[in-house]
Amino acid sequence: MLGQPIAHSLSPVIHNAGFAAAGLSGWSYVAIECGEAGLAGLLAGLGPEWAGLSLTMPLKAEALRVAGAASPVARATGAANTLVRRGDGWYADNTDVTGMVRVLREAGLCPEPSVTVLGGGGTCRAALGAAAQLGATEVTVVTRRPEVREELRPAAEALGIGLAGGEWADAAKLFEADAVISTVPKGAADHLAAEVAWRPGTVLFDAIYDPWPTPLAAAASAQGVPVVSGLDLLLAQALSQFEQFTGIAPAPEAAMRAALFEAASRR
Numbered sequence: 001m002l003g004q005p006i007a008h009s010l011s012p013v014i015h016n017a018g019f020a021a022a023g024l025s026g027w028s029y030v031a032i033e034c035g036e037a038g039l040a041g042l043l044a045g046l047g048p049e050w051a052g053l054s055l056t057m058p059l060k061a062e063a064l065r066v067a068g069a070a071s072p073v074a075r076a077t078g079a080a081n082t083l084v085r086r087g088d089g090w091y092a093d094n095t096d097v098t099g100m101v102r103v104l105r106e107a108g109l110c111p112e113p114s115v116t117v118l119g120g121g122g123t124c125r126a127a128l129g130a131a132a133q134l135g136a137t138e139v140t141v142v143t144r145r146p147e148v149r150e151e152l153r154p155a156a157e158a159l160g161i162g163l164a165g166g167e168w169a170d171a172a173k174l175f176e177a178d179a180v181i182s183t184v185p186k187g188a189a190d191h192l193a194a195e196v197a198w199r200p201g202t203v204l205f206d207a208i209y210d211p212w213p214t215p216l217a218a219a220a221s222a223q224g225v226p227v228v229s230g231l232d233l234l235l236a237q238a239l240s241q242f243e244q245f246t247g248i249a250p251a252p253e254a255a256m257r258a259a260l261f262e263a264a265s266r267r
Contacts, residue, residue, distance in 0.1 A: 001029065001032065001053070001054045001055075001056070002032050002033075002034040002039070002042070002053055002054070002055050002056070002059055003031075003033075003055060003056035003057055003058070003059055004033050004034060004035045004057075004058060004059075006031045006032065006033050006034075007031065009031050009056065010234060010260055010263055010264060011031070011054055011234070011238060012029050012030060012031055013259050013260055013263040014234070014235060014238045014256045014259060014260045015029035015054075015238060015241070015242060015245075015256075016028065016259075017252075017255050017256050017258070017259030017260075018238075018242045018246075018251055018252050018255060018256045019246075020255070021252035021254075021255035021256070022246065022248050022251075022252055024246060024248075027051075027246070034059065035058065035059075036058055036059060036062045039059055039062050039066055040066045043066060043083075043090060048085070050085060051084070051085050051245045051246070052082065052083060052084040052085060052241065052244060052245035053082070053083040053090075054081060054082060054238075054241055055080065055081050055082065055083065056081065057122060060079040060080055060081055060094075060122050061078060061122075063079075063080040063081075063083055063092050064078065064079070064080050064092050066090065067080065067083060067089070067091060068086070068089030068090055068091070069086070069089065069091050069092070070091065070092035070093070071091070071092065071094065073093070073094050073097050073098075073133075074092045074093050074094040075158070076129065076132075076155060076158035076159045077094055077097065077125040077126060077128060077129045077155050077158075077159070078125060078154070079094055079096075079122050079125045079126065080092035080093060081093075081094055081095060081096050081237065081241075082094065082095050082240075082241050082244065084244045084245065093240075093244065094126060095237040095238075095240040095244075096123065096126035096129075096233065096237050097126050097129035097130050097133065098133075098236075098237070098240050099233050099235075099236030099237030099238075099239070099240060100126055100127060100129075100130035100181075100205070100233055100236070100237075101130045101133050101134060103228045103232045103236050104130065104134065104179060104203060104205060104228065105134075106228075107203045107205075107226040107227075107228050108203060108226055109134065109178060109179050109203045110201070111134070112135035112136065112137070113131070113134055113135070113136055113177070113178035113179045114138075114140075114176075114177040114178045114179070115127070115131045115134075115136045115138075115139045115140070115177055115178065115179045115180075115181065116139070116140045116141075116142065116166070116174050116175060116176075116177040116179070116180050116181070117131075117139055117140070117141045117142065117180075117181045117182075117183060118171060118180070118181070118182040118183060118188075118189055119141075119142075119182065119184040119185075119188075120141055120143040120145075120148035120149060120151070120152055120183075121183060123183035123207050124141060124152065124181075124183045125152065125155055127139070127181045127183060127205075128152065128156055128159055128161065128163075129155075129159060130181075131159075131161060131179075132159040132160060132161050134179075136161060137161060137162060138161060138162035138163070139156065139161055139162070139163060140164040140165070140166050140174055140177065141163060141164070141165060141166065142165075142166035142167070142171045142174055143165075143166075143168060144168045146165060149163065149165045171189075171192055172192050172195035172196050175192075175196045175197070175198065175199070175202065176199055177199075177202065178201060178202060178203065179203050179204075179205065180202060180203070180204050180205070181204075181205045182204070182205065182206045182207060182216060183207045185208075186208055186210075186211075186214075189206075189214070189216050190214065190215045190216065192216055193214075193215035193216045193218065193219035194219070196219065196220075198219075198220055198223040198224075198225050200224075202220075202225055203225070203226045203227075203228065204216070204217065204220045204225055204226070204227045204228070205227075205228040205229075205233070206227065206228070206229060206230065207230040207233065208229070208230050209229050209230035209231035209234065209264065210264070210267060212229055212231070213227070213229075217229065231260065231261070231264055234260065235253075235256060235257055235260050238251075238256065239251040239253055239256065242256070
C-alpha cells in the first residue's frame with residue numbers, strides 16, 4: 001500500500017486476512033509512505049516477489065504515468081488505485097470503480113440511474129466511472145469551484161456520459177437523484193443533513209467511514225434511505241485487488257470483511 005499519509009490505512013488488515021484465509025502463508029501486505037516524486041524510483045527498486053500494489057492519494061494520477069499499460073476505465077477516469085505486476089512492467093487499474101458499482105447495486109440502485117456527485121476529487125472520478133458502468137447517461141457534479149467541474153469533463157467524455165454542473169449553495173436541491181454519491185471531506189456535507197428532503201428510491205453513498213455515521217448518512221438512514229459507507233467501498237475494491245494480485249477468485253470475502261469491520265470497530 002503506497003500513499004502519503006498512509007499510517008491510518010486499514011488495507012493491510014483486509015489483505016493480510018485474505019492471504020491467511022486463502023492459505024498464502026508466504027504473502028504479506030504492508031503500508032509504505034510514498035509521495036508522487038518517489039513513486040517511479042520505488043517501483044524501479046521492487047523485486048519480482050512484488051505481485052502488486054494498492055495506491056491512495058496523492059498517487060492515483062501518477063500511477064497511470066508510470067504504468068506500462070492500463071485498463072480502459074483507469075485511462076478514462078485518469079486515476080488508478082492498483083498496480084499489478086505483468087512481466088517486467090506494471091498494469092494500472094481502478095478497482096474503486098468496480099467496487100462502487102458493486103456496493104451500489106447491492107444497495108438496490110436501479111438500472112440506468114440518475115446520479116448526483118458531491119465533490120470533484122479522485123473519488124469523484126471513480127464515481128463517474130461507476131455511473132457509466134451502471135448505465136447513467138449524465139452525472140450532476142456539485143462543487144464549490146466551477147473550474148473543478150471543467151477539469152472532469154475529459155473524463156466524462158472518455159466514459160461516454162454527460163456532465164452537468166451544480167453550485168455548492170444549491171446542493172440540497174440536487175438530491176433528487178437515484179444515487180447521491182458524497183466524495184467531500186469529513187464535515188463538508190454535515191449541514192446538508194438538516195436541509196435535504198429525501199426522495200423514496202434514492203441510494204446514498206458516503207465515502208467517509210471515520211467517524212461513522214456522518215450526519216448526512218444518519219439523516220438518510222432515518223428516512224429509510226439505503227446507505228453505503230466508505231468502509232463498504234474499501235472492502236469491495238480490495239476484493240478485486242486481491243484477485244488480481246493472487247490469481248485466486250473469488251477472494252475470501254467473509255474473512256476479509258470480518259477483519260476489516262473488527263479493526264474499524266476498535267478505532
